[in-house]
Amino acid sequence: MLSRVADSLYWMARYIERGEHTARLIAVKLESMVEQTREDADASWHRVVEALSGQEFAPKAHDAYVITQALAFNRVNSSSLVSSLRGARDNARQVREQLSTEVWEHLNKLYLRLQPVTAEAVWGHHPARVFREALEDFHTLEGVVYSTLSHNEGWHFIQLGRHLERAQLVSRLLDLHYRQVPGVTAPKYFDWLVLLKFCTAFEPYCKAYTAQIRPEKIAEFLVFDGEFPHSVRFSIDRVCDALFRVAPAAPPARRAVVERLAGKLKATVDFGQIEELMSGAIVPFLADITKQCEGIHESVHLSYISYGAETVL
Amino acid sequence: MQQDALAHTEDFGGPDQHQPNRVCVPGRDAPYEHYTLGKPYDEMFARDGTVHPHYAALDGRLTTLPPGELLRRQQACELSFLHQGITFTVYNDNQATERIIPTDLLPRIVTAAEWARIEAGLKQRIHVLNLFLRDIYGDARVLKDGIVPRSMIYGSKHYRREMRGLPVPHGAYVNVCGSDLVRDEAGNFVVLEDNLRVPSGVSYMLANRDVVRRAFPAVFRSVGVRPIEHYPNELLATLRSLAPFHEDVSIAVLTPGVFNSAYFEHAFLARQMGVELVEGRDLLVNDNVVYARTTSGLKRIDVIYRRIDDDFVDPLIFREDSSLGVPGLFNAYRAGNVVVANALGTGVADDKAVYAYVPRLIRYYLSEEPILDNVETYLCREEKSLSHVLANLDKLVVKAVGESGGYGMLVGPHATQAERDDFAQKIKSDPDNYIAQPTIQLSTAPTFVDGGVEPRHVDLRPFILHGEHTTIVPGALTRVALKRGSLVVNSSQGGGSKDTWVLSE
Numbered sequence: 048m049l050s051r052v053a054d055s056l057y058w059m060a061r062y063i064e065r066g067e068h069t070a071r072l073i074a075v076k077l078e079s080m081v082e083q084t085r086e087d088a089d090a091s092w093h094r095v096v097e098a099l100s101g102q103e104f105a106p107k108a109h110d111a112y113v114i115t116q117a118l119a120f121n122r123v124n125s126s127s128l129v130s131s132l133r134g135a136r137d138n139a140r141q142v143r144e145q146l147s148t149e150v151w152e153h154l155n156k157l158y159l160r161l162q163p164v165t166a167e168a169v170w171g172h173h174p175a176r177v178f179r180e181a182l183e184d185f186h187t188l189e190g191v192v193y194s195t196l197s198h199n200e201g202w203h204f205i206q207l208g209r210h211l212e213r214a215q216l217v218s219r220l221l222d223l224h225y226r227q228v229p230g231v232t233a234p235k236y237f238d239w240l241v242l243l244k245f246c247t248a249f250e251p252y253c254k255a256y257t258a259q260i261r262p263e264k265i266a267e268f269l270v271f272d273g274e275f276p277h278s279v280r281f282s283i284d285r286v287c288d289a290l291f292r293v294a295p296a297a298p299p300a301r302r303a304v305v306e307r308l309a310g311k312l313k314a315t316v317d318f319g320q321i322e323e324l325m326s327g328a329i330v331p332f333l334a335d336i337t338k339q340c341e342g343i344h345e346s347v348h349l350s351y352i353s354y355g356a357e358t359v360l
Numbered sequence: 361m362q363q364d365a366l367a368h369t370e371d372f373g374g375p376d377q378h379q380p381n382r383v384c385v386p387g388r389d390a391p392y393e394h395y396t397l398g399k400p401y402d403e404m405f406a407r408d409g410t411v412h413p414h415y416a417a418l419d420g421r422l423t424t425l426p427p428g429e430l431l432r433r434q435q436a437c438e439l440s441f442l443h444q445g446i447t448f449t450v451y452n453d454n455q456a457t458e459r460i461i462p463t464d465l466l467p468r469i470v471t472a473a474e475w476a477r478i479e480a481g482l483k484q485r486i487h488v489l490n491l492f493l494r495d496i497y498g499d500a501r502v503l504k505d506g507i508v509p510r511s512m513i514y515g516s517k518h519y520r521r522e523m524r525g526l527p528v529p530h531g532a533y534v535n536v537c538g539s540d541l542v543r544d545e546a547g548n549f550v551v552l553e554d555n556l557r558v559p560s561g562v563s564y565m566l567a568n569r570d571v572v573r574r575a576f577p578a579v580f581r582s583v584g585v586r587p588i589e590h591y592p593n594e595l596l597a598t599l600r601s602l603a604p605f606h607e608d609v610s611i612a613v614l615t616p617g618v619f620n621s622a623y624f625e626h627a628f629l630a631r632q633m634g635v636e637l638v639e640g641r642d643l644l645v646n647d648n649v650v651y652a653r654t655t656s657g658l659k660r661i662d663v664i665y666r667r668i669d670d671d672f673v674d675p676l677i678f679r680e681d682s683s684l685g686v687p688g689l690f691n692a693y694r695a696g697n698v699v700v701a702n703a704l705g706t707g708v709a710d711d712k713a714v715y716a717y718v719p720r721l722i723r724y725y726l727s728e729e730p731i732l733d734n735v736e737t738y739l740c741r742e743e744k745s746l747s748h749v750l751a752n753l754d755k756l757v758v759k760a761v762g763e764s765g766g767y768g769m770l771v772g773p774h775a776t777q778a779e780r781d782d783f784a785q786k787i788k789s790d791p792d793n794y795i796a797q798p799t800i801q802l803s804t805a806p807t808f809v810d811g812g813v814e815p816r817h818v819d820l821r822p823f824i825l826h827g828e829h830t831t832i833v834p835g836a837l838t839r840v841a842l843k844r845g846s847l848v849v850n851s852s853q854g855g856g857s858k859d860t861w862v863l864s865e
Contacts, residue, residue: 050654155445
């Protein structure tokens with residue numbers, strides 16, 4: 048597979064994952080804010096803003112309308128929902144010939160539908176709906192990717208991008224809930240429920256731990272559960288699977304660099320225990336996961352995408 | 361009658377329309393109220409207003425469709441293009457908007473007999489153009505015999521000295537050709553232009569077919585339209601036939617990238633052929649062998665279907681500021697380690713002056729008469745023609761030979777006396793650089809405009825494939841000037857396209 052093509056598929060998947068994550072956070076937040084006090088809702092919005100934007104575009108006001116416009120529809124904000132979709136689609140267009148018509152048209156339609164939307168246009172009644180509809184489309188898109196593309200090297204690059212992005216997004220979200228931030232109200236019972244919903248985890252969590260909401264159980268579930276698709280461990284397992292399947296004929300020395308990093312990250316989540324992470328240790332642990340994910344990203348790029356041609360001639 | 365049967369089968373799931381088959385006169389009855397027949401040949405109506413037999417089925421459908429139905433189908437077709445991403449980008453106010461290239465729903469229909477003549481004529485033409493290219497990059501017999509002036513070839517900016525003495529597989533320089541044909545007032549097809557460099561548009565031919573067949577399924581079935589879907593297969597076979605060996609040929613389509621207006625087509629063809637789509641930055645040359653950079657390492661490439669102009673192919677040989685091409689590609693090509701299609705240097709044979717010589721070339725190489733005529737062309741380099749051109753500037757279109765896209769051109773009937781005088785000076789000072797042609801009335805075809813059906817001018821671009829064999833898929837891109845009265849069919853100037861149905865009998 049062409050290196051440029053692999054790179055575009057990888058980025059397409061990362062952007063799709065980021066878009067889906069953004070849509071879900073905003074949808075859940077818009078739906079749940081009505082049940083919170085003003086102060087709690089502000090703190091909760093603050094965490095959403097932190098989770099979804101860099102410093103530069105973080106909206107200053109705690110106003111839901113302003114935040115929604117900035118995080119979802121601001122075209123200049125490179126991490127907004129519409130920018131993520133544009134990123135996904137631009138990359139898909141680069142490799143149009145590698146995608147099935149179904150995948151391309153689903154992504155393109157979603158992009159064309161959301162591109163002209165503004166917060167103003169959806170605020171009048173039930174603003175969460177546009178995000179719920181987008182989520183349905185994202186879920187359909189994932190299914191279409193799964194069932195209409197060959198599960199070949201390109202597909203494994205898509206898995207790699209999706210799950211590397213997901214592991215980092217979930218880690219960041221957890222970090223924001225378990226870290227003590229001066230001046231911001233600490234998460235309460237309702238916020239832990241919302242955290243589960245941010246990760247589509249409420250029902251699966253209840254099945255595993257009953258409806259007893261306890262922060263350390265939530266952390267255990269979202270970090271270490273091996274079966275739930277939005278847990279950090281699940282995503283890292285998929286990352287490792289994908290890394291063992293891409294670039295099968297690459298020189299062993301280059302593969303070894305990537306595989307070593309993948310194995311190390313897998314060991315971190317496979318053999319970690321929630322007991323070791325309580326009383327504050329979870330924050331550096333999540334930072335370590337994020338750093339390792341970034342390391343894998345760089346190492347994949349160096350080994351398979353931008354390697355010097357002179358090394359293989 | 362046939363039309364009655366159609367009324368029952370056309371709309372799947374819709375109510376039957378028991379409407380009597382009525383005769384609708386152009387210029388009087390809906391949907392043809394604004395259909396004015398003039399001097400140009402019309403594809404659908406004879407001069408007396410009767411419908412040509414091969415358009416009868418379409419006429420039956422158009423006159424029985426409920427009002428608004430045509431518009432609904434047109435919109436469905438446009439939406440389908442938008443979703444498929446068959447668009448080009450317009451930039452204004454730093455905001456990029458994507459527009460679809462207008463497609464008209466009403467097919468342009470070509471009879472079997474007309475097509476047989478077109479096909480034979482184009483095969484003859486591509487054969488001769490390839491013989492000519494082989495000749496001028498080889499022994500130059502045609503120049504020695506004085507058929508074509510030396511200065512015209514060696515002075516052409518598209519002549520590639522680097523190609524001299526370099527054999528190409530099967531002597532096939534032009535592997536993909538798109539020739540533009542128009543109909544004169546008498547209804548004869550004549551060749552307006554040959555596009556021998558990197559002709560585009562074939563993806564629109566296929567995309568139009570896809571939507572129009574769905575818009576008129578019953579008419580399509582009843583008239584017997586010849587299929588064109590095998591074009592990508594034929595293209596692949598043509599490219600494969602150029603490789604020096606026959607197993608494991610590695611083929612790639614070379615595109616300038618996603619910002620090129622024909623990018624959709626490049627991706628489309630690569631996908632339909634199942635070959636790699638590459639950009640210049642994906643390729644590198646080592647020891648005169650071309651490789652693509654893959655995740656696992658370097659992969660050798662044997663045949664490149666390039667959609668980049670000569671000038672940009674290799675910055676070491678041609679334009680050094682090109683970042684689209686591949687440094688070293690030409691030397692790999694010279695060494696015979698890679699085949700490039702079309703070959704480099706084919707542009708010398710499609711400039712406007714050489715065009716005028718094609719009928720003579722057909723007689724010279726084949727001792728045959730041209731099956732398809734040229735548009736009558738005066739070469740200002742020839743004394744007799746020059747005086748005729750200067751005396752009739754108000755009736756002629758004068759073009760500079762090396763230019764395209766409407767530059768360096770005088771449209772006599774629309775110019776002022778001062779402009780004509782000015783241009784006459786230019787012609788006199790450099791007659792070799794100019795040709796002149798009478799203004800051509802392109803034929804008109806029924807087109808869906810503003811809720812009704814009106815005549816609009818069209819041309820016809822069939823695509824010819826030439827490798828070990830010559831193949832012409834029975835279809836073409838019909839370009840249509842959507843503005844009333846306009847003769848300009850280019851998509852950059854308000855042109856659209858139509859599906860073209862070649863009938864099997």
